[in-house]
Amino acid sequence: MDLFLQQTLDGLATGAIYASLALAVVMIYQAIDHFNFAQGEMAMFSTFIAWQLIAWGMPYWAAFLICLAFSFIGGMLIERVIFAPIHDAPVLSHIVIFIALTLIFNALAGFVWDFTIKEFPSPFPDKLPFESTLIGPHEFGVVGITLVMLGLIYVFFRFTPVGLAMRAAAANPVSAALVGISVKRMLGLGWGLAAVVGAVAGMMIAPKVYLEPNMMLGILLYGFAGAVVGGLTSPGGAVVGGFLMGVLENLAGTYIIGSELKLTFALVVIVAVLLFKPAGLFGRVVVMRV
Amino acid sequence: MALLEVSNLVASYGPIRALHGISFSLEEGGVTTILGANGAGKTSTLRAICGMVKTEGSVHFDGQDISSRPTEAIVRRGVAHVPEGRGTFTRVTTEENLLLGSYSRRDKKAVQSDMEQVYGYFPRLKERRNQQAGTLSGGEQQMLAVGRALMLRPKLMLLDEPSFGLAPLIVEELFAILRRINEDEKVTMLLVEQNATLALDLADHAYLLETGNVVIAGTADEIAADETVRRSYLGY
């Protein structure tokens, strides 16, 4: 029983990372109808920035905040410079650009910081404030930070005028322009926010997997799985899906398949959901726009 | 001086031309209607005014050239467009739709009282304020579209076939409210309609559009008395 609880709680901690990535992916998907395959590499690159600042002697939380600011601006720039000009281009062009971005970030990180693995610090104390053998202090902190971030994002989208405008621009760009919303600006803001969410995920997972340019490959796959499970049209669903994938991954790894098949497991989940319940657990059925 | 001055306006969708250089102007405070059959270019005219299609020619609003401005900038100057199909933000509430209408307003303090004013014109919207807007009836969504436009406190309101698909009683109610809005709020209106009887009743000036050209212009009474208009559009 203890093993089960332990694996579940530990799964929630990695699930928090998947949930963040799933949310980032869904935010962009809702705005531009495409999967951002580069979300993971963007997060990895952000994490390297934080690592560099810390290596230069900056305190952790200062580096954390500067990294978020950098990610926000970087995300907006990627939208403005790369995606705004190809906005109406066919799906294939988008996919090519996403793959190119992935490769570029990967190569650039390798070029600047080389491909050797690096230790990335955890900002959380070594001991939990209470006795527990079920969850580690870092895992506990990750879940906490993620929940705070998700809460802030929820409040932003649900209760602020700009959040409302962003939802309106994503759902109905024509009407949004007709009430004076700059859809372009909202898109840029969306990319910036998604990059910030990804950066937090990167900095939270890095202490567990070590930092290197390929760090996010498997993790992004689980993030995608979370997004698909939750339903691509539902940010809340994506978050639940992400947590669910974290727990399932751990339980399946412990009791069924062992850790070698973990990536296969994510793929199987993605394919199964797309085949049998394409709208995911919480999504609406979307009629394809032709 | 005219509030809106359009000259030699051309609108095109890719290679297709929908307007072939039309000119007209709107008196401040008045209601002008553009009549025409399906496909004549009425919607395209409204879209061209607020920069939603590719255009040539000039559009002056309130003395300034707005022809190359992005849509949201034109809206912020006080042009509210009640679009074809009503443009409802279906997944948010009625009240959030109205809030979105006030998005570009600077005087945020007045928004609450303006919302009450909209509810005054459309009590049905108040009853449905927390309902998801996509679940409203067609008539309610049309009222919501007008309400959303009002929340901008516009100088000019563009209305694209507001009677379309509505039951006669609802249409009558809606047009009575439009008249009140024009008189009480001093909102200038450009009304596009296939229902010519209705439109000529509300409007003081009218233009007739045929395949992207203005063919007749005049006061609403003159147009209503015109032989061709009567036969082709009023049906008597």
Ligand SMILES: Nc1ncnc2c1ncn2[C@@H]1O[C@H](COP(=O)(O)OP(=O)(O)O)[C@@H](O)[C@H]1O
């Ligand atoms: N999105 C579009 N793409 C291509 N052609 C269009 C589009 N919208 C309208 N048109 C064409 O422009 C012309 C005018 O259409 P429209 O302005 O919608 O007329 P109306 O509103 O008077 O019915 C029509 O010939 C129509 O086929």
Ligand SMILES: [Mg+2]
């Ligand atoms: Mg039309």
